[in-house]
Amino acid sequence: MLTVISWYAARRSRRQLHEWVARALTDKPTLLAVVSDKYTQEAHVRPFAPVAERFGDRLHVILAAEWEQEDRERDGEVLFRQLGLAPAARHRVLHDEGKGRTGVVLRQKQPVALIELFFEERGFTTLDGRPDPRGDEIRAREDHVVRQLEDLLVRLPPPPPPPPRVLKPGEHDFTPQGICTYCGQGRSTLLACTGTRRDESPKRDRFELIEIE
Numbered sequence: 001m002l003t004v005i006s007w008y009a010a011r012r013s014r015r016q017l018h019e020w021v022a023r024a025l026t027d028k029p030t031l032l033a034v035v036s037d038k039y040t041q042e043a044h045v046r047p048f049a050p051v052a053e054r055f056g057d058r059l060h061v062i063l064a065a066e067w068e069q070e071d072r073e074r075d076g077e078v079l080f081r082q083l084g085l086a087p088a089a090r091h092r093v094l095h096d097e098g099k100g101r102t103g104v105v106l107r108q109k110q111p112v113a114l115i116e117l118f119f120e121e122r123g124f125t126t127l128d129g130r131p132d133p134r135g136d137e138i139r140a141r142e143d144h145v146v147r148q149l150e151d152l153l154v155r156l157p158p159p160p161p162p163p164p165r166v167l168k169p170g171e172h173d174f175t176p177q178g179i180c181t182y183c184g185q186g187r188s189t190l191l192a193c194t195g196t197r198r199d200e201s202p203k204r205d206r207f208e209l210i211e212i213e
Contacts, residue, residue: 002063032104033063035119046119046138182195
């Protein structure tokens with residue numbers, strides 16, 4: 001799955017970058033990058049479009065593109081700080097070295113790794129109909145990104161189980177056999193659970209009056 005957020009679309013909607021990403025982000029593994037590069041067709045953006053296609057539902061790819069460097073640093077700083085990325089990692093993600101780009105891999109909306117990327121836009125042919133001479137090179141670089149992601153997804157530990165739901169006062173905690181673990185009553189009971197019922201007896205003051213003779 002590929003989600004592309006352009007600077008123009010974000011400004012037109014009057015939403016900030018972190019708001020756009022928050023709306024798109026899920027608990028599934030996600031590759032997120034913020035770049036200043038411009039493009040004309042989302043399907044031609046490398047390596048993001050082919051990576052999203054090759055991973056399918058296993059990985060969500062979110063690309064924020066066309067952010068001028070000043071806006072990229074300001075808006076990206078807010079975004080990655082909210083996501084809990086360390087300052088050194090934020091600087092690396094928002095500043096390019098040559099043709100390299102850096103993305104963040106997240107799982108359950110938490111950053112787990114940085115990954116080296118690039119940004120190219122190309123079709124299968126040039127304007128005069130000949131095969132794009134960069135094709136083999138770009139495919140090799142895409143394959144390298146895919147291998148890095150595959151290795152990372154395999155090494156990621158399983159997500160922790162969700163925290164247990166807090167029972168309401170008087171609510172039973174029934175086992176698969178239909179017995180409440182707190183009070184021992186069955187599912188057919190009409191009584192509130194004594195184990196989770198809030199204590200409604202009057203509270204004493206934490207201070208007592210002590211008479212001194």
